[in-house]
Amino acid sequence: MSSFVFSEKPIPMASGEGMYLSAEDGTEYLDFGASYACVPVGHSHPDVVEATVEQAEDLFYVQASYPAAARTALYEQLSELGPGDVDNVWLCNSGTEANEAALKFARSATGRSKLVATTRGFHGRTMGALATTWKDEYKAPYEPLIGDVEFVPYGDAEALAEAVDDETAGVIMEPLQGEGGINPASTEYLRAARVHTAQHGAALIMDEIQTGLGRTGTMWACESHDVVPDVVTSAKGIASGLPLGATLVRDWVADGAASHGSTFSGNPVVSAAAGATLDVIESESLADHAAETGAYLRERIETELGDDVRDVRGAGLMVGVEVKRGANRLLRDLALNHQVLALPAGRTVLRLLPPLVAEEEHCDAVVEALAEVTG
């Protein structure tokens, strides 16, 4: 049996450790993408495994209206980690749910319905988050989605200024687009988004599901632009791959939040995994490490592959390599002939999202494999 929605790769996986995944036949693969930014501290990190197992033995589940130590600790940790005064925490089970909550809170806190989103943005697959996602292929067969969403060209501050008005509940965007092709936004653009939303009392929602938790070289990508949004969403690597999403909001959004809930919100086992993951990210300064290692990786790709690629972009360990041929064929070649796993971001971009514990030697191995497949 296989999934009827995913096209599966012909590599059944058996185990993982640090930067590597091992297939059932014993072959080791260097993971620069197979885990979609979901294992920031590496596969099966011993601290995360220990915290998770201990919590499972003590208490597997209790509903969120009864405080449980692991969940309470996670609320505090995320509240501290949130940028600026974005320090009220809602926990759910995935990225799309974190955005779903962000959109709901923006609507209830403002009493308005209009949402503004960006071209090439990706915010998830449930009906609300999907409505703010750009790609028609994901949306059209499922319409009608929630209404009142206007798209503006990503990076165009003037278009954004025109779209945001006194009817706008919120603007949702990624500070550096992942799925859309690894497209960075300028500091100017993000600051303009901050100014226009504040002017009209709309919530600025930063989807940091892929960019957050140190990946781009700071804990949150918006911090490197000195922009404090009203809402930040996180998921993917936050619990090392166990299902967890978080919506962090400023007081005015929290105060205006209407009824919302989720049975698994802050499940103790998942919360323990998240607490341990965040501890490692902080204690090992993985954001700084991602900034340094990412700069090394991009520099090496540029010098070694110069003429064979069209562009290298990104920040920290979120790197896009625009290639001259179709990305999917190269990815297959990389995986099957060089045991390096990476991701596409559109038809011609290779996306590298390794665990943040990647070292220069891992980058060298990836660059060497890339040189062979692109050359």
Ligand SMILES: *Cc1c(COP(=O)(O)O)cnc(C)c1O
């Ligand atoms: C992955 C992703 C999502 C959706 O997260 P899921 O956990 O798959 O629902 C939303 N936004 C961004 C930027 C993402 O990278």
